[in-house]
Structure formats: C-alpha cells, structure tokens
Amino acid sequence: MSLKVNQNESIGLGEQQFQQFCKLFIQHSDKISNGWEWRQKELNEGYMVKVLLRCKDSKDDLRTRDDQDLQCREVDPFSEEKVNVVNDTEEAQVTTSELIRYEYHVVYSSSYQAPVLYFRACYSDGRTLALKEIWESVDDYYQETLSQGPWSTITQQEHHILGQPFFVLHPCRTSELMTPIMTGATKEQRNVNYITSWLSMMGPVVGLDLPLSYATALSQCYTDLD
Template structure:
C-alpha cells in the first residue's frame, strides 16, 4: 500500500475471471510478448484479465475509513458492477448478498473527482465496535485498520496478507 494525496492506494491488482487457473497476481499473467493476434485461445485469456485499483479514504462525515475501488478491462474500459461481481470469489458474493452492513454504491472519489465503486460506510462504525469491543484503547487504535480491512477487503475479494496483522 502506498500513501498518496490523502488516501492509501493499492493499484494494479490483476484478477483473472473464474474458471482460470490463476486467481490473482500482481505480475502481468499474459505478457504482451505472448499475445498472438491470430491465436484466439491466447487472446481470449487476455480478455479474462481485469486490473483493479483499491483506495482507502477517511470519511469525515462517517468518521471511518471507506474502501473505493474500480476495475478495468485489458483495453482500459471501466468494468460495470455486474462484471466486477463476476470476478468476485463466492464467499465475497455471499457476504455482499447476506450482510446488512456491506453493500456497494457508486460515488465520486473525494480526491479524484471521478465516480468509483465503494463499500458504503453507513454500518462500519457499528460493526467495528463489535469487532474491537474487548480491546483496550491502545490495542484498538493499533488493530483498527487491519481489522477493518479484513472485513471490507473480503467483501470485494481482496486478500489481506498475514504480515499486516503481525506488524500491528
């Protein structure tokens, strides 16, 4: 994660559509050198690759972090919400469908002034209190962001590295 202009960014996360052997990678799974125009099987695998950007922005009105995200096709076109949902693992779809705390909306990114998808922050404060209620003030402040990201990230299929918890 990089801190950039008032938000934290994780950008360039490759995701390959369901049915593929590779689920996520930060390296280009199909280098441009390997794409052959007349080979439709290679080209179609390139079309199944989507690039995702995730931004964490603090909401002063809700007083919680908010996860903004967008997906792009290999050609640079923005993905629709339906296309994004097709990229999500089953447990993420289940979380979005069943949880009253987690739903996706489209809002203007506060620092980029462009519409991005976001996990709506309306229930975040309540579920974070439930998640961290047994921790003391110092531990709560140290564990807040990793705990929040473990829940918010799950909803959009973002895998959180274990060392994020260990370094907190």
C-alpha cells in the first residue's frame, strides 16, 4: 500500500489510511517481536504504542518482563501497558536507579492530517523526566538539526486521545518532509508504508530506532489494501 500523489502535491494522510499503514507496520513488528501494539480507544480511533526500558546514558534498549513497580507517579498511564523486559543476566548488570522507562505513542492528528509522535519517560522511582533532561538525551546531531529545521521542536502538551501530559515532536513540518518521499514512490511505482518512512526519520530524534527489516518488508498485504 502507498499513497498515490501528483508531483508538487502536498501530502495529507487520512485517518483510515493512517490506521491501514499502522496495521501493516504492527504486522511486521509482531513478526520480528519488536514490541509495537495497537491500542483502540473509540470505535474509529486508536494509536500505536511501544514501551521499553533504557539504561541511563545508554542508547541500548533493554527487554524486560512486565514490571508493575516501574511506573511514573504523576498519572496512572501504564496500567494497561505491556512492557518489553530483560533477561536475568542483563538485569543483574543494571541497577533499577539507572533505568528509564520510555513510552512512545503514534497518534493521528486530523488538524495536520499526519501522524504525531508522543512520548514520555520516567525513572524507576516514578519521577518523570523534565524537558531539560529530554533535550539532554537527544543526540548532538539532532539537537543542532532541531534548532535549524526542518524538524520541529520537542514540546510538552496534552495527549490528543488520553488527555494526559506528554512530550511531542510537533507535526507542523510533517507534510513537507513526507511529500518528496511519497511522490517519489508514486513516480517509481513502489509500495511505501507512510508510517515506516515517517517513523524512521522522527523516531531517532528521541531515541527510537527501527530495525532495517521494516524498510524491506513489502509483503503482498500492501497490494491487497490498495
């Protein structure tokens, strides 16, 4: 499946298209056990979620079993979440005080006709990371790029669906970033997953990397949804 657009036409993603792309994305996530899931909230409204643990000052993700003690204090956002957790050998090498729990949400914005990346993080004692700490965790390259554009700034705002405070990469330039990619795919008659292409650009800014297999996973189901 891919969006078919004309050259120089600005890309706008419909909510149904968003959900179809997410479905295909999660199918591949399930295949490689990458931890993404779909969270349905209303009949026609939902979002993608991934939760992971990371050692402070490290870019490596830790897979762990469900840990009910590792929750953020301000709200009770994680009661339904599934956490990907580490084996005992890896756990023994890391003290809980060094662990940070990251929660990433991919949510559709009708205003921008684009996906939005929401995220939040907390220490093992429940303290949430402040915006200053989030900025400090961003790679130097992305800090410089964010300050110059075309990336938007990391801000804090209310989650569109949950009504809870999250950090967010503002989507105002998403169409500008995605239009050349989707236009090129149309011209070359290639199937491209909008969510995969978008998240591969936006995710690394906040420490969320995609395995390369997402970029090469063009199964028959893409064509079936066209």
